[in-house]
Amino acid sequence: MANLTIDNVVKTYGQTEVLKGINIAINKGEFLILVGPSGCGKSTLMNSIAGLEDVTGGRILIGDADVTRAAPKDRDIAMVFQSYARYPNMSVRENIAFGLEIRKVPKPEREQEVQRVASLLQIEHLLDRKPGQLSGGQRQRVAMGRALARRPKLYLFDEPLSNLDAKLRVEMRTEIKKLHQRLGTTIVYVTHDQIEAMTLADRIAVMRAGELLQLGTPQEIYDNPANQFVAGFMGSPAMNFVPCRLAAGDNGLGVEILDGNGNPTWLPVPHPERLSGVAGQEVVLGIRPEMITDPVPHKADQPLVRQVPMKVLVTEPTGADTMLVTEINGVEINCRINPGYSTPVGETVPLMFDMSKAVFFDPKNEARIDRG
Amino acid sequence: MVKSQQTLNQRLLRYGLYAILGVAALVYLMPLWVMLLTSLKDVEEIRSGTLFSLPGSLNFDAWAKAWSGACTGSTCEGIAPFFGNSFKIVIPAVAISTLIGALNGYVLSMWRFRGSELLFGAMLVGCFIPFQVILLPMARMLAMLGLANTVTGLVAVHITYGIAFTTLFFRNFYVGLPKELIAAARLDGAGFFFIFRRIVLPLSTPIIVVCVIWQFTQIWNDFLFGVVFSGGDTQPVTVALNNLVNTSFGGKEYNVDMAAALMAALPTLVVYVLAGKYFVRGLTAGAVKG
Numbered sequence: 035m036a037n038l039t040i041d042n043v044v045k046t047y048g049q050t051e052v053l054k055g056i057n058i059a060i061n062k063g064e065f066l067i068l069v070g071p072s073g074c075g076k077s078t079l080m081n082s083i084a085g086l087e088d089v090t091g092g093r094i095l096i097g098d099a100d101v102t103r104a105a106p107k108d109r110d111i112a113m114v115f116q117s118y119a120r121y122p123n124m125s126v127r128e129n130i131a132f133g134l135e136i137r138k139v140p141k142p143e144r145e146q147e148v149q150r151v152a153s154l155l156q157i158e159h160l161l162d163r164k165p166g167q168l169s170g171g172q173r174q175r176v177a178m179g180r181a182l183a184r185r186p187k188l189y190l191f192d193e194p195l196s197n198l199d200a201k202l203r204v205e206m207r208t209e210i211k212k213l214h215q216r217l218g219t220t221i222v223y224v225t226h227d228q229i230e231a232m233t234l235a236d237r238i239a240v241m242r243a244g245e246l247l248q249l250g251t252p253q254e255i256y257d258n259p260a261n262q263f264v265a266g267f268m269g270s271p272a273m274n275f276v277p278c279r280l281a282a283g284d285n286g287l288g289v290e291i292l293d294g295n296g297n298p299t300w301l302p303v304p305h306p307e308r309l310s311g312v313a314g315q316e317v318v319l320g321i322r323p324e325m326i327t328d329p330v331p332h333k334a335d336q337p338l339v340r341q342v343p344m345k346v347l348v349t350e351p352t353g354a355d356t357m358l359v360t361e362i363n364g365v366e367i368n369c370r371i372n373p374g375y376s377t378p379v380g381e382t383v384p385l386m387f388d389m390s391k392a393v394f395f396d397p398k399n400e401a402r403i404d405r406g
Numbered sequence: 407m408v409k410s411q412q413t414l415n416q417r418l419l420r421y422g423l424y425a426i427l428g429v430a431a432l433v434y435l436m437p438l439w440v441m442l443l444t445s446l447k448d449v450e451e452i453r454s455g456t457l458f459s460l461p462g463s464l465n466f467d468a469w470a471k472a473w474s475g476a477c478t479g480s481t482c483e484g485i486a487p488f489f490g491n492s493f494k495i496v497i498p499a500v501a502i503s504t505l506i507g508a509l510n511g512y513v514l515s516m517w518r519f520r521g522s523e524l525l526f527g528a529m530l531v532g533c534f535i536p537f538q539v540i541l542l543p544m545a546r547m548l549a550m551l552g553l554a555n556t557v558t559g560l561v562a563v564h565i566t567y568g569i570a571f572t573t574l575f576f577r578n579f580y581v582g583l584p585k586e587l588i589a590a591a592r593l594d595g596a597g598f599f600f601i602f603r604r605i606v607l608p609l610s611t612p613i614i615v616v617c618v619i620w621q622f623t624q625i626w627n628d629f630l631f632g633v634v635f636s637g638g639d640t641q642p643v644t645v646a647l648n649n650l651v652n653t654s655f656g657g658k659e660y661n662v663d664m665a666a667a668l669m670a671a672l673p674t675l676v677v678y679v680l681a682g683k684y685f686v687r688g689l690t691a692g693a694v695k696g
Binding site: 117123 | 609
């Protein structure tokens with residue numbers, strides 16, 4: 035049964051449409067992440083779910099109840115904010131108990147609930163402090179504690195980690211994931227960080243300019259993006275986009291590129307039957323950096339793998355891998371190389387192109403043209 | 407060489423600055439000093455000595471007379487009873503106008519509605535209306551309400567006039583508070599007044615102090631509303647002071663005048679000394695926060 039249903043939700047401010055008919059349904063216990071660049075409407079959508087903003091059209095259902103016009107407090111939702119969601123004048127204990135106090139939960143039960151949440155988040159020793167005396171990570175825990183104290187139907191997280199430094203953010207990300215696995219709560223989580231989205235989500239909703247571009251599991255979004263924007267937004271370093279022409283080759287359809295020596299080379303495509311309609315036309319090839327590597331013998335015989343000499347422009351060692359920048363058809367592309375592979379800058383070295391996950395886009399409107 | 411010249415220049419500039427500040431402080435403190443000296447002399451000393459000559463002995467007779475014996479118009483009970491009047495006017499007027507300002511500011515900053523900015527702008531105009539303009543309409547209004555010449559009437563006038571300022575203070579302070587606080591409380595199920603009482607008011611101490619100082623000073627020092635809207639026995643101390651200075655039987659008692667003036671100024675001084683540091687801090691708090 036769907037725990038949250040967003041049914042054709044529209045929101046306009048005067049003439050501007052900030053949500054253009056969003057449809058999402060998530061199940062009980064699911065972790066949904068709303069991701070997109072700033073201004074895409076993800077925060078507006080979240081505020082609409084919370085009831086902090088009215089929607090112009092459509093319906094929002096939590097469980098079976100239509101809450102489109104319900105007050106925030108009647109929606110049985112808890113929200114963790116990016117910042118300041120703690121009351122500075124109250125102690126941590128009072129902060130966590132505040133929602134229970136308003137709902138007239140008797141004091142002994144309140145105290146019990148505070149203890150439960152505090153031990154869950156390991157903040158028992160901080161209960162009598164004021165939020166001002168806490169570190170960034172501790173404050174974030176308190177903010178989560180405030181949300182956890184009421185066991186609502188739905189949790190909303192509004193960029194909860196973006197105020198933390200990089201190391202703490204990774205730690206808290208793991209904490210949140212653990213917490214979700216342990217409690218099995220339904221969570222809607224807004225972020226602009228695609229790594230957070232990939233690591234935490236059961237499903238990701240990618241938004242841009244008030245539209246839902248794609249809704250799917252992290253792997254679906256990563257491997258099978260709906261358009262060039264989604265493909266470029268998810269993944270770091272980003273997917274490479276190479277303008278090229280679809281042409282017939284030795285065994286079916288493929289794309290033409292120029293190798294590092296200036297010679298034309300032909301690369302196979304994974305689903306030629308889906309591209310037969312655009313044969314001979316210009317397309318955009320999308321290929322992720324990890325699919326262009328140093329030559330590895332065990333893959334050499336696979337039908338969609340080709341070895342092409344490419345010119346090395348820049349190398350960026352990261353320790354685990356070395357990112358190599360080369361150029362195909364006039365655009366710079368990133369490749370993920372084993373650090374042990376010798377790639378002197380300026381030289382031409384053989385690289386292995388694995389085309390099994392290559393995707394293709396229409397150069398005019400960025401739409402995916404080979405989606406199954 | 408250049409360096410030492412620079413430091414010499416800088417030092418000269420610094421001394422120059424101190425000199426200017428010192429002169430300014432002197433100019434402001436001089437009248438207070440003269441008043442204090444004069445209030446401690448007797449009439450004979452005032453007549454024979456100069457403004458700055460020190461009194462022969464510490465003589466508080468003038469203070470005693472100003473407090474309980476000097477004539478203010480028809481009565482001769484000093485300014486003591488009018489001190490009480492002033493407090494009866496100032497305390498409720500300050501408390502109520504501050505509370506209304508806090509509520510207005512809370513609504514205008516955190517519960518915005520269509521036209522709320524326009525309404526705020528309209529209220530700001532209230533800060534620029536000169537006292538004289540509203541004297542006649544206000545007198546008519548108080549008469550219609552049966553509040554003419556009463557303490558209640560004067561309190562009402564001061565509250566009405568003060569709301570524009572107190573609303574401005576609180577609204578600008580609350581605009582700096584994070585919106586998430588209110589959103590979080592609403593999700594927790596807190597209502598309008600609950601949020602105000604439990605979350606917003608406890609965070610308002612600096613701006614309450616600013617507002618109280620401002621309103622206390624304005625209302626305590628007010629003369630025009632006091633002289634127009636009060637009756638003989640409901641006059642605030644400023645009006646009584648005026649009457650005391652203007653009432654003379656025989657020779658002018660400058661020492662009594664000065665003592666009365668100092669006493670009338672004392673409460674605002676005390677408020678400033680006790681809470682002054684909050685005043686500066688609070689006034690700038692709203693401005694700095696982006």
